[in-house]
Amino acid sequence: GAVVSQHPSWVICKSGTSVKIECRSLDFQATTMFWYRQFPKQSLMLMATSNEGSKATYEQGVEKDKFLINHASLTLSTLTVTSAHPEDSSFYICSAREPLTSGRVFPYEQYFGPGTRLTVT
C-alpha cells in the first residue's frame, strides 16, 4: 500500500520550453502532496506543499511563476517547470500524505515517488 508514482521518470527538454511532471498516489487519496528538488550529491529541499483544491504553498526562494503546481484531484498533483533553463536541471521528487482523518495512528507520514530527472539543454 501507499504507492506513489511519477511520470516521466526522466525528461530532456530544450531551454525555453515548459515541462510537466505528474505525481500520482496509486492506492490512497492524497489530500496533501509535496514537491522536492535534489541537486547532485545534496539533500532534498522542499519546494512547495500542495493541498487538493487550493493553491500551493511555496517555500521561501521558490518562484511561483516558474514552478507551477496544480493539485486538481485527490490522486494527482502536477509540477510544471515553465520556460526551463539549464539551471533548472535537477532531480524532482514528490511525496504524498493521506488525509489526517485516515484513521492511521500517525497520518503525517509522507510516501515518496521514484523521482523525475530533468535535463534542460
Add this chain to the structure above:
Amino acid sequence: AQSVTQLDSQVPVFEEAPVELRCNYSSSVSVYLFWYVQYPNQGLQLLLKYLSGSTLVKGINGFEAEFNKSQTSFHLRKPSVHISDTAEYFCAVIRLTGTASKLTFGTGTRLQVTL
C-alpha cells in the same frame, strides 16, 4: 526552529563489518524521526521510523536505530553490511504545526561498502 545534522558525509566500510550512521536533531517540541535510503537515480525508501514507545526501532534490510532523547540523537546501525547497502542515507524529522507537517532532511551520508 528544527534542524537535522548528519555528522558524516561519507562512511566507507568493508563488507560484513558493522556500521553506524550518526544523526542528531534539534527541536523544542516532540519529534518524529525517520531514516530513508536512496539508491542511485531512485526515490526515497523508508528504512525505519520512530514515532513513540520503544526507543530501539527495527527496520528493513537489517537496520535498526535508537532514539536517545537526552542526546537528541537517532543513529542508524547495522551489525553486518553488504555490498548492496551502498547508497545514500538520509535522516529526517517531521515538525507538526497545527494540521500542517514539514519534513526536514539532513544532508545525507554516503555509505560505501567494499570487499
